[in-house]
Amino acid sequence: MTKEEYIESGLLELYVAGALSDKENQEVYAAMQKYPEVLQEVLDIETAIVKLTAAASPKPSKFLFNTIKEKLGLKSDGAKVVMLDKPKSNWMKYSGWAAAIILGAGLLWQFNTNGDLETQLQTVEVKKDVLEAEIEAAKTNLREANAFIKTIQNRDILTVPLGGQAVSPSSYAQVYWDKKTNTVYLDASGLPEPPEGKVYQFWSLTLNPLTPTDMGVIENFSGDENKIFKIENPNDSQAFGITLEPEGGSPGPTLEQLYTLGVVENAS
Amino acid sequence: MQLEQLVNKFQQKDIKAFETLYGMYSDSMQGVIYNIVRDQDIAQEVMQDVFIKAWNSADSYSAKKGRFFTWLINISRNAAIDKTRSKAFKNSKQNLNSDYFVDIIQTQDSLDDQTDAIGIKKFVTKLADKCKAVIELLYFKGYTQKEASEELDMPIGTIKTRNRNCIKELREMVLG
Structure with a gap:
């Protein structure tokens, strides 16, 4: 169809009415794109129909738009509508920057927090090690204490009280001697803390003649909580003594520094 | 092509464009609807529903299928006819004026x-x-x-x- 044929056909009037088929609608649309005259004709028809149909409206309707906007939950203020539209890019921009800043701050914070956490973790691990060591020590103590209790409960045990001597009359100690296992437990809790640079040395003695045998220095006297020390004693002891000696111990007892001494009563 | 741009904006949920199109066509729609329902209040009510529907289903309009005005007028007629078929409407309007x-x-x-x-x-x-x-x-x-x-x-x-x-x-x- 030529543009004149389109205009004269009456199709365009039906097009505006919506009375054509889908196919015809598409053809008219194509003709409108192709011929400006056809488009203009459609616009003129439409304008006339808009006016005709509007004339049948019993009441003005323009004022109802706000009601529609309210029903749709849209902003009723025209100014706000503009704000929604225009500053959108600004809003986007600012929110973008804000997001970036928040992200940056967040990362920094996280970095710092991470550092703090690592330090805390290290501290906690050290504490853990310390606690584990303490637990281990406590277990050891407990084992020793249990072994000690078992030993002293044994009726074959020999109990030897060591009394305070001239240099320290208030000192005392106790030896529990299990002859079967050749073990002594020395309870040294009645001795004062040794002065700095000095250690206690434990001696096994035989009398007539007085012969001391070194049973070792008491290391870590201060650090041992219950001050009970387990010592091998293969000797045929008749008495036990404790002297204060220079650090590392002495080959023979310094008798002027004899703190406690006790004789095995039923020494055979 | 100003109308086409307006419709495009409307389809992108531009309220200003919506208001302009409403201003152009609301009386026409109300006239078409009133001609079917023959009740001023009902016509107003249906006309508002039509524009709400148009806004909510703006995506479904395509210029290739017809004029925007024609699309609206179709929605209006259908909505008005639906209204006359509703029970409430039938009860209140037993005798429709048959005038053109x-x-x-x-x-x-x-x-x-x-x-x-x-x-x-x-x-x-x-x-x-x-x-x-x-x-x-x-x-x-x-x-x-x-x-x-x-x-x-x-x-x-x-x-x-x-x-x-x-x-x-x-x-x-x-x-x-």
């Missing part, structure tokens, strides 16, 4: 303040009976050309020619 749009326009007082009112009143007064029925069916009732041809017992070609001549007259009246 012509009678409505002729009895409109509110048209006096509109520029084109005199032209349109003159038009419908002068309008030949043969035009009244065709315009009524095609524009106000949404008949297809085939349906109109059956209703009026006229060949489709005659409907086309007659309608064109009637609209030509209208255009001369309102557009000068």
Whole structure:
């Protein structure tokens, strides 16, 4: 169809009415794109129909738009509508920057927090090690204490009280001697803390003649909580003594520094 | 192509464009709806629903399928006809006035303040009976050309020619 044929056909009037088929609608649309005259004709028809149909409206309707906007939950203020539209890019921009800043701050914070956490973790691990060591020590103590209790409960045990001597009359100690296992437990809790640079040395003695045998220095006297020390004693002891000696111990007892001494009563 | 841009913006949920289009077409839709429901309050109510529906389903409009105005008028007719089929409507409106749009326009007082009112009143007064029925069916009732041809017992070609001549007259009246 030529543009004149389109205009004269009456199709365009039906097009505006919506009375054509889908196919015809598409053809008219194509003709409108192709011929400006056809488009203009459609616009003129439409304008006339808009006016005709509007004339049948019993009441003005323009004022109802706000009601529609309210029903749709849209902003009723025209100014706000503009704000929604225009500053959108600004809003986007600012929110973008804000997001970036928040992200940056967040990362920094996280970095710092991470550092703090690592330090805390290290501290906690050290504490853990310390606690584990303490637990281990406590277990050891407990084992020793249990072994000690078992030993002293044994009726074959020999109990030897060591009394305070001239240099320290208030000192005392106790030896529990299990002859079967050749073990002594020395309870040294009645001795004062040794002065700095000095250690206690434990001696096994035989009398007539007085012969001391070194049973070792008491290391870590201060650090041992219950001050009970387990010592091998293969000797045929008749008495036990404790002297204060220079650090590392002495080959023979310094008798002027004899703190406690006790004789095995039923020494055979 | 200004209208096309407006419709595009409307489809992108631009409220300003929506308001402009509403301003252009709300009276027309209300007129078409009123011609079917014949109740001012109901017509207003249906007309608002039509624009709400249009806004919510703006995506479904495509320029390739027809004019935006035609799309709206289709929604309006359907909504109005649906309304007349509702039970509440049937109960309240037992006897619908069978007058054509012509009678409505002729009895409109509110048209006096509109520029084109005199032209349109003159038009419908002068309008030949043969035009009244065709315009009524095609524009106000949404008949297809085939349906109109059956209703009026006229060949489709005659409907086309007659309608064109009637609209030509209208255009001369309102557009000068």
